[in-house]
Amino acid sequence: MTLPSALPGWRHVYSGKVRDLYLPTDGPEDRMLVVASDRVSAFDHVLSPGIPGKGELLTQLSLWWFERLGVRNHLLEGEIPADVRGRTMLTRRLEMLPVECVVRGYLTGSGWAEYQQHGTVCDIPLPPGLGNGDRLPEPLFTPAYKAPLGEHDENISFDRTVDLVGRDRAVELRDASLDIYRRAAGIAEERGLILADTKFEFGVDDDGVLRLADEVLTSDSSRYWDGDAWASGTTPEERMASFDKQIVRDWLATHWDRTGAPPELPTEIVERTAARYRELIDRLTA
Numbered sequence: 353m354t355l356p357s358a359l360p361g362w363r364h365v366y367s368g369k370v371r372d373l374y375l376p377t378d379g380p381e382d383r384m385l386v387v388a389s390d391r392v393s394a395f396d397h398v399l400s401p402g403i404p405g406k407g408e409l410l411t412q413l414s415l416w417w418f419e420r421l422g423v424r425n426h427l428l429e430g431e432i433p434a435d436v437r438g439r440t441m442l443t444r445r446l447e448m449l450p451v452e453c454v455v456r457g458y459l460t461g462s463g464w465a466e467y468q469q470h471g472t473v474c475d476i477p478l479p480p481g482l483g484n485g486d487r488l489p490e491p492l493f494t495p496a497y498k499a500p501l502g503e504h505d506e507n508i509s510f511d512r513t514v515d516l517v518g519r520d521r522a523v524e525l526r527d528a529s530l531d532i533y534r535r536a537a538g539i540a541e542e543r544g545l546i547l548a549d550t551k552f553e554f555g556v557d558d559d560g561v562l563r564l565a566d567e568v569l570t571s572d573s574s575r576y577w578d579g580d581a582w583a584s585g586t587t588p589e590e591r592m593a594s595f596d597k598q599i600v601r602d603w604l605a606t607h608w609d610r611t612g613a614p615p616e617l618p619t620e621i622v623e624r625t626a627a628r629y630r631e632l633i634d635r636l637t638a
Contacts, residue, residue, distance in 0.1 A: 355367075362376060362377060369391060395601070401622060410567055414441065426564070446565055449525070451498065451508075451516060453495055454493070457488055458486065485591045491534065491537075524562055528554070550575070551574070553566040572597070574596070575596065577593065578593065594628075
């Protein structure tokens with residue numbers, strides 16, 4: 353689905369890799385529409401074609417989590433234009449903080465690669481003898497600096513987070529992120545799923561109140577694994593088959609050298625990815 357350049361009462365102001373933002377055409381600009389497209393990105397490129405229905409699925413999952421978490425967030429009640437209903441959140445405008453709040457509960461991905469070389473994840477020492485996909489002794493808060501569109505995010509230390517937002521706010525971000533992760537991981541576990549890691553974004557409202565924003569605990573921002581497969585699998589691929597766009601990443605890794613434009617995704621890859629997104633929502637919300 354191609355998102356419109358304008359909506360009744362709203363004007364388009366920004367396009368990210370996945371989401372588009374709209375502000376009111378009249379009146380105070382204290383609210384906005386966050387519209388999730390069907391675009392899919394990997395290795396810092398937006399790919400073609402998109403994943404049919406992905407925007408609706410991501411929005412549905414974010415709203416489901418916002419309701420269950422009960423934390424202060426950016427959602428508002430109000431009318432949403434019919435053209436984008438189902439894939440849109442009406443939100444208050446916030447001053448977004450330049451920190452991506454990553455929480456890791458399991459050793460995987462770039463963390464596993466670093467651990468193999470240095471015994472650390474984001475420079476945090478870990479005990480020896482851990483394997484790919486193992487649960488960490490405690491969830492880790494490993495923030496990243498949110499780079500401008502088109503550039504890579506940069507892993508940063510907690511001290512660097514303090515430099516960016518101040519000590520009190522940095523502590524608030526860390527504590528809120530770890531608390532949300534632990535509660536969400538428990539909810540996922542009740543449904544036979546493992547929340548391996550996730551990332552949160554926060555903003556500050558006009559009263560200085562910290563609010564959870566953007567998407568939350570979706571298959572674009574989180575790694576979910578099947579609990580039974582993780583416990584019984586004999587290979588990393590079996591243990592950590594994720595409910596996200598890993599299918600896309602794996603296909604690209606074997607069909608593209610990351611130079612020039614990425615190739616078009618085959619129909620089979622698109623359909624398999626869409627099925628994994630739907631399966632996650634079905635299992636979480638059933």
